[in-house]
Amino acid sequence: MKIDFIINGIPKTVNVPENMPLLWVVRDLLDMKGTKFGCGQAACGACTLHIDGDAIRSCSFAAQYAQGKHITTIEGLSSGEKLHPVQQAWIEEIVPQCGYCQPGFMMSVANLLDKIPNPTDEEIDDNITNICRCGTYYRMRKAIHRAAEIKKGNRG
């Protein structure tokens, strides 16, 4: 079926089977590789992107439901040259190792900060349930708090 949506500010039309996961539309048809495939079962969060302001695990989201929506991927998280506070914090804390899971984490965290601007450790634990195998969690937690500070305009 024909599906229209706006991705990172750009209108797109794709013609795909209605149940094709949005992840493969983004990766294979639009050739945007920042959104990752990890498990295909919405269990690891590597494929997280934003749809109309919600963090969505796109491997388990049928393309048909993206009709008319605004999608943001890691490639569109920054505004032009200016990095998103989460990306800025990720750089300052030197979070990534292999880096594969990181776009999904950053998209999840960006969304968390939109909803809870100054999350407690407990709120972070409850809301950030992606998986990182390199074990960058310790730095991630520091980066999440730092991102909240940057976003509030306390610095940066």
Added chain:
Amino acid sequence: MFVFLNIENKISKHHPKPSNTLASNIKTRSGTPPESKLYMEKKTINRRGFILKTGVGVGVLLGVGVVACGSLRRTIAQKVDEGAAGFKNEYEAYIWFQLQPDGRMILHSPKVEMGQGIFTALAQIAAEELEMDFKNIKVVHATTNHGPIDALSTGGSLTIPSLYQPLRELASTMREMIKINGAKLMDVPVNTLTVKNSEVIGAKATITFAEIATKSTEWNLKIENLVLKSKKDFTVIGKPIPRIDLVPKVIGETLFGIDSTFPGMLFGSVARAPVFGAVFKNAEAGAAKNMPGVVKVIIEESFAGVVAESRVQAEVAKKALKINWIMPDKLVQQADVDSLVKVGVGKDVIIQKEGNTDLSHDEGTFTKEYYSPLGAHAQIEPNGSAAFYQDGKVVVKMSTQVAKITREEVAKALKIEAENVDIQSQYLGGGFGRRLQTSHAIEAALMSKSVGKPVHVFFERSEEFQNGVLRPPTHNVLKAKLDANGTIEALEHHTASADVAFNSAILANIFKPLSSSLAESVVGADFGAWRGGMIQYKKIKNYSTTAYHKELPFKTSWWRGLGLLANTFAIESFMDELAHHSKQDPLAFRLKHLPDDEKGRSIKNVLNSVCEKAGWGKSLPEGRGMGLACSIDVNTPVAQIAEVEIKNGQIKVKKVTCAIDPGMIINPDGVRAQTEGAIIMGLSATLFEEVRVKDGLATPNAFGHYAMAYLRDSPEIDVVLLASGENPRGVGEPPIGPIGAAIANAVFNLTGKRVNRIPLQSHFS
């Protein structure tokens, strides 16, 4: 143009002469060391060739290959235990520099970046001798058609220890070559010039690397009196420079193996064995060939699959294939695994023996057993390849830890020469040993050949569990006898595991020059499995370690640290048990059994450091326990203290303090990152992870069901860096050693309950 330069023995400090302690300690079951000439050879021959390629518009390429014989033959066992720069046999690690016309340098790395930060460390080492700004060095993965490439693998925590010295020599040679050409262009004597910040500087004039690169027509490889910078003059090495791949990874730009594409690429899906032991016999296309999007049904000798326009179409069509599998006589069950991997079962080899340790009939022997389960690599990037076969040649883009082996396997499957296969390594979304097996490259290449277009193939997550490789389970038995003063008189360690290094393509590469029977007499036991299994408490008069090996009816292989986590869990839990049993402080108990040699002192050093930092012996808040453990792997000693609490039946590791001594540190932030990562990965394995086998299936086979550490499980981590050596030692794996025992010992300290079986959490909830 190729120019070979022999600089034999000019600078050969990077092969430290290993002490020969273990060789005499290795005995076969009959009690005698293997008497082969090879085995006795002590001399390290060190040959090195520099290769120069020049061409219009590319600036200059300079490469180094490391080929040395001898050290491996002496004793592979010692090399594995001590790490260092071993494994030089048939080992070609070509590093290439490419000076570009804009003055920047490209370093073609034979080792792959899988998160461990080596690209950053290699750039730092290079920048130091090249006298270039770190930012002007770009590191890329070498492709296999660029000439010889690392014959072994990226792994074993060996990259930096093995490349540190050759890379410095190469960089230094390159700098001198640039300087000589700068002198010619400025028409001044070379000895009046210095090099700094990508410029060759004379008394009256300077010339940039860029200008030299564009104006030079000839390059002189004959560098006299190459002198390497002394450690005290380092300005780049030792600095916590943010990793080179940081920004691309944060903006989502980095491409990993599975992200690889070719224009016009199709998508393949392969039918994989439904249970352990099932073997592909043949297949019929059935309804698959007429399904939407299907381009071709592929039936090869060893597999069947479908190529389609989209991967969803390929997946759906694959299910319609009619495949005949040769099924195993009996489906494997967990009980089979438990009975095969057991001390006393399988081939046994004494890998360490001092004095007399037969405690089997001794009264008053303190005996304990420990277990670890099957585990998954669970790297987040599933394995995937994009291959394009054209005119008898194939290009494969993918994540692999063994580019050369992958290349040979693809060549063999396609019946073409290896020279016609170009493996283009991409960034790896985690490695941990999983990418030593790269069958998907063969599948993609064969499919591409069959349809005449590029094809992408990947593993579903469930296939990663069922059709990949697993970390083998382990069983350890420890026995000890204490004297009246609470000193260990005798210690026996028995360690059982399935294949780690055995049955791997890498092992075949290591032993290429040796016959397999000789290889077995040299190694005896699976050295991957017993890594970390040697007793380091060598003040004990009588001690021994025996390894038992049994193959399982499915593939098991290397995992981060190989046997290190499980063996250390056993030995260091046991030391803790002995200390408590004899009412001694676990720190003092360890210290008094460590010898006063270099290795022993280095372990004492990290033990004392970690205890001082964490406040060992201080009174803890109510509800908190503390546990200590240590290990030494690839010569890097590590000690850790875990602090745990238990709430609602959940073990919470609140804090881990770690002291690590990797010799010389190239990048302190990189060492910290690796240490933190190893601690969290080890914590995840210790508390949560377990694969069980049921009716020939790995269970669970999905994320979420396979319990792993999440952000909420991550402790505060405090890393103390010690740097006591002249050369860098391995970092990627050593810090995974002590974490299991440190947590188990802390749980005992808190609850009085001793858990001798990983995963620990399953004994509480």
